[in-house]
Amino acid sequence: MQIIITQNAGFCFGVERATKIAFDASKELDGDIYTLGPIIHNPQVVRSLEKKGIVAKKSLDDIKGGTVIIRSHGVTAEVLKSAEEKNLKTLDATCPFVKKAQKRVEKLSEEGYTVLVVGDAKHPEVQGIVSYASGDVYVAANVEELENLPHVEKLGIVAQTTQSQNNFNQIVDACMEKAREIKICNTICDATAVRQSESTNLAGRVDCMIVIGGLSSANTKRLASLCLEIQPNTHHIESAEEIGRSWFDGVGKVGITAGASTPSDVIEDVKKTIEAIAA
Numbered sequence: 057m058q059i060i061i062t063q064n065a066g067f068c069f070g071v072e073r074a075t076k077i078a079f080d081a082s083k084e085l086d087g088d089i090y091t092l093g094p095i096i097h098n099p100q101v102v103r104s105l106e107k108k109g110i111v112a113k114k115s116l117d118d119i120k121g122g123t124v125i126i127r128s129h130g131v132t133a134e135v136l137k138s139a140e141e142k143n144l145k146t147l148d149a150t151c152p153f154v155k156k157a158q159k160r161v162e163k164l165s166e167e168g169y170t171v172l173v174v175g176d177a178k179h180p181e182v183q184g185i186v187s188y189a190s191g192d193v194y195v196a197a198n199v200e201e202l203e204n205l206p207h208v209e210k211l212g213i214v215a216q217t218t219q220s221q222n223n224f225n226q227i228v229d230a231c232m233e234k235a236r237e238i239k240i241c242n243t244i245c246d247a248t249a250v251r252q253s254e255s256t257n258l259a260g261r262v263d264c265m266i267v268i269g270g271l272s273s274a275n276t277k278r279l280a281s282l283c284l285e286i287q288p289n290t291h292h293i294e295s296a297e298e299i300g301r302s303w304f305d306g307v308g309k310v311g312i313t314a315g316a317s318t319p320s321d322v323i324e325d326v327k328k329t330i331e332a333i334a335a
């Protein structure tokens with residue numbers, strides 16, 4: 057049985073960086089260390105950090121002192137300010153691409169633009185980006201949600217980093233009649249698109265597709281559903297223990313892909329387990 061792994065399976069740049077910051081902190085810092093929410097959508101990594109004394113807390117209210125690590129998709133400006141007011145030491149692991157979107161919003165507001173963030177209003181990354189606007193700001197996940205956006209003089213548009221280019225383009229097009237002047241800041245990060253295109257391409261060339269990643273990770277779930285549309289023998293797992301032997305009956309080629317929050321040792325474990333089944 058041939059096993060093929062997509063080139064960019066696993067950690068993206070921002071997640072790799074945030075995870076390194078957290079593990080380095082466990083070695084270098086004294087005192088209590090917390091992450092605000094799980095550092096990444098991967099239970100194994102979260103448990104491994106817990107063993108090193110770094111605990112995920114939902115809110116700053118649950119943290120009395122010590123160090124707080126901000127995860128890759130960032131937090132609101134208010135949360136950073138409250139951490140400072142509580143005299144917490146902050147380790148900001150916000151992905152630089154997310155930071156860039158936050159800074160763009162801040163600048164657009166300063167320049168008098170009404171800001172539109174293309175993305176999911178409930179997502180913490182979007183809530184963080186929105187918080188940097190000092191003037192009017194709107195969020196739209198699709199063209200229908202533009203209904204609430206009034207006609208304005210100057211409109212500045214930024215994107216949640218994981219938006220699809222196609223959706224962003226459609227919204228930008230629909231905004232043309234909403235303002236006299238439009239400034240477009242394409243803050244999409246291509247890590248998601250690259251993983252999706254590599255994975256769907258591979259799903260079309262194999263008899264079984266394994267998608268590894270947190271069952272609660274929106275990006276991994278999307279990766280699995282895209283692969284499933286192409287290859288019905290697609291399975292979304294978090295770890296090698298969940299692999300079923302029957303998935304490989306009559307299979308010549310297996311494809312493996314993994315979401316941006318999946319560590320390389322988990323991918324390696326899955327590969328070895330499949331090799332053992334095939335032997």
Ligand code: SF4
Nearest residue numbers: 068070151153217245
């Ligand atoms: S997907 Fe892109 S923006 Fe998000 S954490 Fe990864 S590298 Fe950063």
